[in-house]
Amino acid sequence: MPCQDIIKQCITEGKTVVPELEAQAICKAFTIASPATALAADKEHCLNSARDMGYPVVIKIHSKQIIHKSDAGGVITGIQNAAELDNAYDKLMDNVKKACPTAEIEGVVVQKQVSKGVEVVVGGLKNDQFGPVVMFGLGGIYVEVFKDVSFRLAPLDKKEALRQIQETNVFKLLKGVRGEKACDLDALCEVIVNTGRLLSAFPDIKELDFNPVFCYPDGCVVVDARLILKA
Known part of the structure; x- marks a missing residue:
């Protein structure tokens, strides 16, 4: 089912949260990887x-x-x-x-269940003044504790996504510490850019939350995807 049809069906049924499987289908359409x-x-x-x-x-x-x-x-x-x-x-x-x-x-x-990587969060929301905004930062259960996040207006390109990543402390982990391999920053930038594209494409999406996103030396996977629709 096309992404717009999924969203329209959710709105017709009075849902404000896109069900997980449908959310993954939307992610897949925007080349945002998730587990089977x-x-x-x-x-x-x-x-x-x-x-x-x-x-x-x-x-x-x-x-x-x-x-x-x-x-x-x-x-x-x-x-x-x-x-x-x-x-x-x-x-x-x-x-x-x-x-x-x-x-x-x-x-x-x-x-x-995928193997654990460096946990980050990629999210987004519609700001009344600025429009679509993409958030990136430390993910997992610590996102609310350390608030290590950075924001950008969407859509954005990979160069801007990399600058966004570099503004956070989690960037140090992504570069590799104590002999660990560096994570695939190019793949992570793709996730951020495609998240911005997704958020910009659908006016009915109020906010989204990909947490955690596991980052590896050879790619990134969105483990949990949540899309919130306008009431």
Whole structure:
């Protein structure tokens, strides 16, 4: 389904957050890489999907009422085999029922777990005065703690994206420390540029959040993509 049709359908259905699989489809259309992902309606489907993509996997609750999945116990990582997945599925459902008893559960997202890289965040929002703005900085659980971020107006080119990266402290990690290889800054610049293109292309997207983005010596992967629509 074309990106604009996905967004129109979400608006028609009254959704203010684009579902994860649809968000990944939009990212893919803008050449923003993400791990193999599938939506499973039940445990059997979950097990089959994990078998097809290969372990280890991550599972996440899929519900339009639960935006911050981790806070509801709705994310379990590091699942190594079918037996662990069987137990993790039951635990996930139990966590969510306790934390959000009234939430409508639409299924479970099964995602190939990728190896950890340097964690960064790439985000964006529509500023009333300046228009689309792209944010970059230290990602993962520390983004709100250290607030190591930099902003640019979108759209922007790769040279400007590199300057944006260099303004942050996480740039030191991306260059490689203590014998580690440097991350692929060209690929990261592509993610930032394409995020700006995405944000600029759709007036109905109010903000977006790619966190974490794992950076490697040979590329970058958006592990979690969140697109927020105007009410």
